[in-house]
Amino acid sequence: xxxDSHSGRTGEQPGVFPRHLLDAESLTLAQLETILTLxxxxxKERAAVREVQQSSQxxxxxxxxxxxxxxxxxxxxxxxxxxxxxxxxxxxxxLGAGVIALQKEGTSLSKGETLADTAxxxxxxxxxxxxxxxxxxxxxxxxxxxxxxxxxNAGDGQHEHPTQALLDALTLREALGDLKGRTVAIxxxxxxxxxxxxxxxxxxxxxxxxxxAGPRTLLPIGIEKLGCDVMHxxxxxxxxxxxxxxxxxxxxxISDARLPSTRDYSRLWGIQQRHxxxxxxxxxxxxxxPVNRGVELASDVLDGPRSRVMEQVDSGVAVRMAVxxxxxxxxxxxxxxx
Amino acid sequence: MSAxxxxxxxxxxxxxxxxxxxxxxxKSGLDAVRSVLIEDGKIKLVREAxxxxxxxxxxxxxxxxxxxxxxxFVDLHVHLxxxxxxxxxxxxxxxxxxxxxxxxxxxxxxxTKPVMDSAAIVRLVQSRGREAGLAKVLxxxxxxxxxxxxALSDAAELRDAGVxxxxxxxxxxxxxxxxxxxxxxATDLKLPVMIHAEDLHLSSGGAMNEGPVSTRLGLPGVPxxxxxxxxxxxxxxxxxxxxxxxxxxxxxxxxxxAIRDAKARGLKITAEATPHHFTLTDEAVAGVPSGYPNAxxxxxxxxxxxxxxxxRGESDRQAIVGALADGVIDAIATDHAPHGPLDxxxxxxxxxxxxxxxxxxxxLTLSLVRTGELSLLAAVxxxxxxxARALHLPGxxxxxxxxxxVTVVDPERVWKVDSKLLHSxxxxxxxxxxxxxxxxxxxxxxxxxxxxxxxx
Numbered sequence: 001x002x003x004d005s006h007s008g009r010t011g012e013q014p015g016v017f018p019r020h021l022l023d024a025e026s027l028t029l030a031q032l033e034t035i036l037t038l039x040x041x042x043x044k045e046r047a048a049v050r051e052v053q054q055s056s057q058x059x060x061x062x063x064x065x066x067x068x069x070x071x072x073x074x075x076x077x078x079x080x081x082x083x084x085x086x087x088x089x090x091x092x093x094x095l096g097a098g099v100i101a102l103q104k105e106g107t108s109l110s111k112g113e114t115l116a117d118t119a120x121x122x123x124x125x126x127x128x129x130x131x132x133x134x135x136x137x138x139x140x141x142x143x144x145x146x147x148x149x150x151x152x153n154a155g156d157g158q159h160e161h162p163t164q165a166l167l168d169a170l171t172l173r174e175a176l177g178d179l180k181g182r183t184v185a186i187x188x189x190x191x192x193x194x195x196x197x198x199x200x201x202x203x204x205x206x207x208x209x210x211x212x213a214g215p216r217t218l219l220p221i222g223i224e225k226l227g228c229d230v231m232h233x234x235x236x237x238x239x240x241x242x243x244x245x246x247x248x249x250x251x252x253x254i255s256d257a258r259l260p261s262t263r264d265y266s267r268l269w270g271i272q273q274r275h276x277x278x279x280x281x282x283x284x285x286x287x288x289x290p291v292n293r294g295v296e297l298a299s300d301v302l303d304g305p306r307s308r309v310m311e312q313v314d315s316g317v318a319v320r321m322a323v324x325x326x327x328x329x330x331x332x333x334x335x336x337x338x
Numbered sequence: 339m340s341a342x343x344x345x346x347x348x349x350x351x352x353x354x355x356x357x358x359x360x361x362x363x364x365k366s367g368l369d370a371v372r373s374v375l376i377e378d379g380k381i382k383l384v385r386e387a388x389x390x391x392x393x394x395x396x397x398x399x400x401x402x403x404x405x406x407x408x409x410x411f412v413d414l415h416v417h418l419x420x421x422x423x424x425x426x427x428x429x430x431x432x433x434x435x436x437x438x439x440x441x442x443x444x445x446x447x448x449x450t451k452p453v454m455d456s457a458a459i460v461r462l463v464q465s466r467g468r469e470a471g472l473a474k475v476l477x478x479x480x481x482x483x484x485x486x487x488x489a490l491s492d493a494a495e496l497r498d499a500g501v502x503x504x505x506x507x508x509x510x511x512x513x514x515x516x517x518x519x520x521x522x523x524a525t526d527l528k529l530p531v532m533i534h535a536e537d538l539h540l541s542s543g544g545a546m547n548e549g550p551v552s553t554r555l556g557l558p559g560v561p562x563x564x565x566x567x568x569x570x571x572x573x574x575x576x577x578x579x580x581x582x583x584x585x586x587x588x589x590x591x592x593x594x595x596a597i598r599d600a601k602a603r604g605l606k607i608t609a610e611a612t613p614h615h616f617t618l619t620d621e622a623v624a625g626v627p628s629g630y631p632n633a634x635x636x637x638x639x640x641x642x643x644x645x646x647x648x649x650r651g652e653s654d655r656q657a658i659v660g661a662l663a664d665g666v667i668d669a670i671a672t673d674h675a676p677h678g679p680l681d682x683x684x685x686x687x688x689x690x691x692x693x694x695x696x697x698x699x700x701x702l703t704l705s706l707v708r709t710g711e712l713s714l715l716a717a718v719x720x721x722x723x724x725x726a727r728a729l730h731l732p733g734x735x736x737x738x739x740x741x742x743x744v745t746v747v748d749p750e751r752v753w754k755v756d757s758k759l760l761h762s763x764x765x766x767x768x769x770x771x772x773x774x775x776x777x778x779x780x781x782x783x784x785x786x787x788x789x790x791x792x793x794x
Contacts, residue, residue, distance in 0.1 A: 025554075112680070114680060114684055115684050116683055134685065135687070137557045137639070137686065138638060139639075157557070157687065158558070159556025197554075220559075221548060221553060222549055222550025
């Protein structure tokens with residue numbers, strides 16, 4: 001039977017935040033609001049501290065410093081990553097937690113142990129949370145079934161990347177206010193994108209209409225069943241949107257014959273300044289990074305006034321602080337609401 | 339419940355009466371309450387009147403009231419793993435699992451280590467099967483040397499060693515030219531060729547059926563076209579060569595259409611389907627409970643729901659059930675594929691394909707009878723005479739004079755699938771925890787009661 005700890009679906013226990021963050025799909029609207037509220041607060045506090053530091057006055061202790069004092073989190077990354085891992089580690093340290101960073105090569109199988117062996121070994125070390133990135137979809141779900149500590153999905157294969165969608169939502173709310181009735185276009189390699197899947201679930205719950213668009217070779221069958229519209233041209237996708245999110249094109253897409261070249265991709269799907277000029281005045285441009293300059297986004301778009309790409313990075317730390325504080329139950333949803 | 343296994347070799351001497359059970363023999367079309375006399379390992383008599391007092395003397399008498407008396411099941415598709423992967427299954431544990439599931443004859447797949455592409459390996463498997471003394475173990479042989487899809491294996495040697503079918507199961511022969519020559523060569527030898535239909539370029543990297551569920555779970559998909567394209571290719575090659583083609587584990591509606599059409603055109607095509615493909619859909623990978631009565635919810639990314647070909651959509655499942663009902667699919671075969679923890683308790687993407695199936699096949703088949711999707715006579719046929727006829731094997735019938743391979747079933751018996759009660763060495767079944775209806779009580783091979791379930 002599916003139990004709470006198996007699926008991370010703990011919405012039926014009011015007031016208790018789920019121990020795991022495995023996917024955005026199973027988050028309730030109330031849980032999303034709790035994370036975003038707390039993240040917005042953390043982000044503001046961090047900005048205030050930065051301002052004080054820059055004015056070279058004596059630095060006051062950040063108010064969130066001790067929420068995770070005495071706790072230890074491990075970042076267990078089976079895939080190379082710099083920004084997500086450093087973002088999680090910065091977030092954990094900002095809350096006073098100890099951090100162990102583990103970069104693994106290959107799968108549990110390649111070491112001759114089962115997934116449970118790998119997970120239970122780390123649990124036995126005495127950590128409080130496993131922040132897991134893995135090239136295969138579903139691994140955080142499988143690990144969460146085996147351990148008692150919190151499991152936070154930092155990206156699993158082509159499945160989900162929930163904290164990325166949360167930081168996108170925070171960034172979009174800051175730019176646009178309430179997302180109810182807003183339209184967001186996600187453009188690019190939808191098939192291989194965990195960012196796209198997490199955003200479809202997250203933005204949809206927050207009331208936004210999501211469109212996905214990209215070459216047919218990169219649109220997975222049945223994606224509309226997740227709750228989005230599918231567009232087959234960039235002009236159709238961008239028509240009247242409040243925000244556009246471009247996704248990274250991997251070189252692999254050329255070797256597996258999904259695309260002829262990045263050049264040909266950008267001819268059809270690259271977002272140029274002329275596209276941005278046709279957007280409503282308030283519309284913004286996002287990208288989860290790292291950006292291939294001139295492929296997904298023209299350089300002037302990336303560096304231009306509509307771009308919120310650097311803002312996304314800043315939101316990322318705040319969102320991950322909120323997720324860790326809530327999953328480790330250092331703060332309750334009621335305290336966030338108060 | 340405890341299982342009693344009584345291995346032995348050669349026909350059992352003496353007489354056994356199976357009294358007043360519902361005898362179903364699809365070869366003759368018989369479906370009636372009858373008593374069956376087994377004598378010296380053979381079916382001696384099937385008649386309406388129960389034995390009288392004189393006949394009961396010096397005979398073992400088993401009351402079969404309210405039970406089914408069926409020909410022993412014939413399973414065309416079993417992975418016994420020996421030689422090479424005895425940690426997953428041995429021939430002995432495999433045939434224990436078989437007779438506990440009512441299977442009296444099975445065809446062992448050739449993807450052992452080393453591959454069954456020579457008489458030496460075939461004879462090893464046959465002799466281990468005989469030593470185990472439970473189910474009859476028949477061997478397949480590899481189509482190509484090492485099942486590498488390149489050079490033809492010594493098929494005449496394999497046939498003379500007793501191989502009943504050629505297959506590279508687990509892999510397709512991707513090279514159409516090699517497949518064409520293999521079909522021609524097999525035709526001279528009067529051997530059928532069984533295909534694992536999968537275009538490896540289309541399935542490349544896939545971990546489950548391609549569809550809305552794979553999209554939601556973010557798992558790379560295998561389109562149904564990967565199977566259908568190969569079924570269609572090999573039907574064309576069978577037509578070109580006059581070969582007998584047997585399509586293993588049909589999973590897609592498109593394959594069913596192609597096979598139906600080929601049969602209608604008079605080609606020598608036979609086919610099998612597995613209980614998991616007619617019971618489950620790809621929703622099982624997401625942990626969604628199946629439509630099976632009282633099926634428990636599963637868990638997302640359950641590697642016990644990973645197999646090749648993958649579980650497909652509901653319309654595919656219905657097409658397979660329809661083809662079992664009208665006989666386009668000749669046989670129910672389990673594709674029993676034991677795997678251990680290191681194969682399955684790993685990331686979904688790198689977990690091995692396959693599940694065990696010998697002990698759950700009967701109950702899952704009977705559930706199609708209860709839902710009205712399959713007649714009982716057709717269900718029994720697809721487990722017995724259907725597969726025997728498809729590959730020209732002995733067995734599958736209770737005709738007078740044949741070897742007394744008989745399975746006695748309680749169709750109403752409810753039991754819970756429990757890893758501790760399964761006899762296969764491996765426990766990789768997606769049906770663990772399910773309550774199933776229909777259980778094998780006794781299995782006879784050559785008149786010997788090799789398996790009995792005791793519970794009273």
